[in-house]
Amino acid sequence: MxxxxxxxxxxxxxxxxxxxxxxxxxxxxxxxxxxxxxHYVKMTFTNQAWFRFNESNPGTTVLGDPKGTTFDIGLRRTRMQLFGQITDGLFFYTQFGMNNFNKLNAFPAYNTNGTLSNRKIGAFFHDALGEYEVYRKGTSFVRFGGGLTILNGLSRFSQPGIATIMTMDVPLFAQATVDQTDQFSRKLTAYSRGQIGPVNYRLGVSDPFPVETSGLVPPPIGLNSTFAQRKASKQFQALLIYNILDTEDNTTPGYMAGTYLGKKEIFNIEAGIISQKNATWRTEGSDTLYNNMTLWSVAAYLDIPLNNQKAFSAYLGYFSTDYGKGYLRYNGVMNPATATSRTIAGVSGNHGNAFPTFGTGSVIYAQAGYKLKEGLLGRKGTLMPYASLQYADYDRIQDGMDVYSAGINWLIKGHNGKFTLNWENRPLYKPGSVANELSKDGRRSSFTLQYQVSI
Structure with a gap:
């Protein structure tokens, strides 16, 4: 007691x-x-509040009302972590919280009288796991663990430490199966992770959730690949990171930093893969065909201090994303809209701020940021401008897809207290000249102010 x-x-x-x-x-x-x-127990808390103006995609409606623009307030992420090293070998980690909470967070579920359903939803355990260290010599170690975890094989941005993101948000395409066959990127996984000299590794075998339990009615099987509702199989993944300079923090499983703000000297080269047999299905004539999902990436990450307490951070990655023939999925982060009057055959959810985030093809992603000197604003901290680019060459999109983002962080107390002002510009699409393909139809922007408090 x-x-x-x-x-x-x-x-x-x-x-x-x-x-x-x-x-x-x-x-x-x-x-x-x-x-x-x-041996210790530690608790953390992070809250990210968004204040956003969005230029709507054509045909967008909010609860039946046409909306050319929207302004919304929401909680992008609210998280609490409790973890600790109980003995030299025993470690546990838990995370509880919610995501994407705005006035429409319960949509599209309805009560029997036609009103929106209970808004008191969304908080859940993101992670709950235990692991045991079987080897330790200096900074080298080997651990085995299991439970509900974000640890996976594709890339550092597939398992981001959200409190340390440099850009306002992470590149969501890297969380490849988010809320389809996982729980907000987490899966039930048995894994091993470790550091052997300069090489950090993560190996895992996951038991994906059935797509029927995602909270939405799965799309019917058709011409384009979607996640299969039969022949479920395990998912295998691996990530190797070669640390050329300093070794990154390895306290928690998964969760890799967005930027260290010059507190470490990091230069990494990484390669990762996720593979699952019979992950998706489609029809061809009267036949049902199953597709293996193979996702892999190679990338380089640089995060270094400069003179006068400045810092530079950059990332460049190539992703090959094979979900099966014709796979394409729109996604809108904390979407401020509910529907559209301009549907596009072969895709869904193209309203609000959505764009084709996931697809079969390839993606190049790059970001860079420059932290100005400490104390630039006196006791009010300093600034860190950044920019990012996502270019996707998905099979069903003609002429590729590019999403731009630029912004600035006001670092009041590093990542513990910061404001981020972000501009994002995304493409619009319409049915293309080739059947089952999409062509560009203009662009739209959004402007978001984020306030993050983290301890």
Missing amino acids: KRVLSLMFLASTAMAQVTPADENTKSDIRYNLNESGS
Whole structure:
């Protein structure tokens, strides 16, 4: 009982103790289980509030009303983590929270009287796992674990540490099966992860969720590939990262930093893959055909300090995304709209701020940011402008797809307290000159102010 009361008191006052187990302890909510601090329990909290103006896709409606533009307020992410090193070998990690909470977050579920359903939804366990360390020598280690986890094989942005994102949001195409056969990118997985010299590895076998449990009615089988409702199989994944300079933090499974703001000197080369047999299906004539899903990427990541406490961060990656013939999925982050009067055959959800985010083909993604000197604004922190580009060559899109983003972070206290102002420009599409393909039909923009508080 005394230990429980002590934990509650220390958490409420955010008292910190510098320990060799964690570099960032001055503002931690942490309770040490031994005198050295190598055994501990830690809690974190992150909230990202969005204030957004969006130019709507053609035909967009909000609860039946046509809307050329929208302004909405929402919570992009609200998360709490509780994790700790219980003994030298035993580690646990949990994360609880919600995502994409705006006034339409319950849509499209309705009550029997035709009104929108209960808005008190969405909070759930994102992660719940345990792992055991079987080998440790210096910075090298090998761990085995299992449970509900975001750890996977495709890339660093497939398992992002959301509190440290440099751009306002992550490139969602890298979370390849999000809310289709996973739970907001998390899967039930048995895995091994470790650091062997300069090489960091993650290996996993996942048991994907049935697409029927995604919360939406799965699309009927047809000409284009969609996630299959039969012949479920396991998913295999691997990610290898070669650390040329400093070694990245390995405290939690998955979760890789967006930028260290010059606190580390990182240059990595990575390669990853996700593979699943019979992941999708489609029809060809009277036959039902199953497709293997094979997703792989190669990338380089640079995050280094510069003179006068400045820093530079950059990422360049190539992704090959084979979901099966004809696969194409629109997605709109925290979509401010509900429907459209201008549907496009062969796709769904093309309203609001959506664009073809996932598809069979390939993607090139790049981002870069420059942190200005510490104390640029005195006690109010500093600034970090950035830009990103996503270019997708999906099979069903003529002439490719490009999405631009540019913005600036006001780092009041690093990632713990920051404002981000972001502009995004995305393409629009209409039925193309070739059957089952889409061609460009103009562009739209959105402007978002994010306020992040994290501890």
